[in-house]
Amino acid sequence: MIEFYTAQTPNGRKVALMLEELAIPYNQHNIDLGKQEQKSADFIARNPNGKIPVIVDTDGSYEHKTTVFESGAILYYLAEKHQAFFGHSLEEKAHVMQWLMFQMSAIGPIFGNYHYGKHTLKPENPGFIERFEKEALRLLGVMEIQLEKNHYLAGETYTIADIATYPWLINFIKSKPEWFESKPSVLRWAQTVGARPAVKKVIP
Known part of the structure; x- marks a missing residue:
């Protein structure tokens, strides 16, 4: 399962698009940027840079949770894991x-x-x-x-x-x-x- 922390910004929507294109299950957690929720200690523990989006893949490698921040890195991670939207060679x-x-x-x-x-x-x-x-x-x-x-x-x-x-x-x-x-x-x-x-x- 993917835990998806996001807001209605272009960078957040990138990852939402990818998750929908892959048709994989995920839970969306909306972060209120106006209330600075992205700067909370709980969020900083997931992304030290304090910005959305972030995903936590509870089915990561070697049965460990995998946390990924930065929208481009998230797209790369999901594309590689699911072998989709990325080419082959x-x-x-x-x-x-x-x-x-x-x-x-x-x-x-x-x-x-x-x-x-x-x-x-x-x-x-x-x-x-x-x-x-x-x-x-x-x-x-x-x-x-x-x-x-x-x-x-x-x-x-x-x-x-x-x-x-x-x-x-x-x-x-x-x-x-x-x-x-x-x-x-x-x-x-x-x-x-x-x-x-x-x-x-x-x-x-």
């Missing part, structure tokens, strides 16, 4: 991992900082917003080139790279449609991923 896995890392190192931080600058940072800093908007648009251009040639980010197969990226982009597709006017391949990809039953369940 070392070359295939490396290709998936590079696009997973693209989300972790680029899409997440850049889009997250843009959202922070636009909706949270006070007083508003136009230069900060402009910087991250410019880089967000560049990253969408990288995705567009990749998706012009491939159905999914890592090739012709749906993988953890897509599972990681979709929750970060879907709200921007809705709130910033002008960013995607010249990105038909990204929109086609998002529509394809969004039509999956597991995705519809997690992100209606």
